[in-house]
Amino acid sequence: MTTPLNATAASLLGFLHERPMTGWELVETADARIGAFWSLTRSQVYRELAATARRGLIQAGETGPRHRRPYSLTDAGRAAFQRWAETMPAPEQIRYPLLLAISFGSYIPEETLAGFVAAHRREHHERLAAYERALPDVRAHGGPQAVAVLDFGIRYERAVLGWFETLPWELARQSL
């Protein structure tokens, strides 16, 4: 029995359904399309690509200019992806160090915490704005899946910003 794909490898195979891509392109694509909820680093991609090729799920094409090495999906890769697609996705994992800081807030100076909150709030504000700017284009050129996923991001950011609003002023004095 072949070991099942991990989600990271599956995401690479997912993108390769569209067309053969190089490691570089996969990093860019993944960052743009799933980076908000499934990040991967360059190192990881090249390592996973090598491992996945060794398993015969993808195969490298000819090296092009600038050492471009496009990988394409094999039939075995398509089948492995399908097996991944049949298994219930694990629950989401959230790691939010700011919430850790707030949890231990009684041991942290108020102004320090307020500064953290202010910085994070700004960041989320920007992310929401970026998502909203992207929406028309995704609606026009992306599939319903891309729209749904972007909508998740927008709702998430709005929820977080709404939460920031309600933080007791001792926790969040500075404004936007």
Place this chain on the structure above:
Amino acid sequence: MTTPLNATAASLLGFLHERPMTGWELVETADARIGAFWSLTRSQVYRELAATARRGLIQAGETGPRHRRPYSLTDAGRAAFQRWAETMPAPEQIRYPLLLAISFGSYIPEETLAGFVAAHRREHHERLAAYERALPDVRAHGGPQAVAVLDFGIRYERAVLGWFETLPWELARQSL
């Protein structure tokens, strides 16, 4: 220059501000109080405890019944925690495999995806209910920090549930 604490070690030191605790108690406490946004496993806790003790940030007390080995914070540990508390928390990380499945939804059967969505929706529904049940008690006996953090969870779960509501039935099998 001593290497700075990682957030996991910091969380253990955070709890040890309250009272000395054993690894077991730390796992339980962390799971209950920060588990929703900062999970840690038993293995990690025992390993981190050993490493943190080696650095002199905590120290083991006498082994009690059932091999209980309570750790308490040292002055160095308190100082290390304070240094951690001064550094800007990193942005949150979200890993949501369901969104991955939806992203690649055009290669996944509609009923399969619908099943995933239904299961996850149920799960989030339960989590929201649990958080809401916990709220009165936290308001009564927890600090404003605990309330803020629980409120984050509630708002997050509501946002996710709201998003589930808007997912189109046809969510799958459009392009390809």
Place this chain on the structure above:
DNA sequence: TGGTACATGTAACATGTTACATGATTAG
């Protein structure tokens, strides 16, 4: 000709997961 973006990869390390191994105490 010099800087920037493209492009691939490795090494070392840090963090997180799963399985295994062992035993003590308590409640029924």
Place this chain on the structure above:
DNA sequence: CTAATCATGTAACATGTTACATGTACCA
């Protein structure tokens, strides 16, 4: 007396991060 819960730990492995090393092609 026996099952559940409490309790600690290690080993092996998987995943994720950071720093390093190398070189190409384009364009201003």
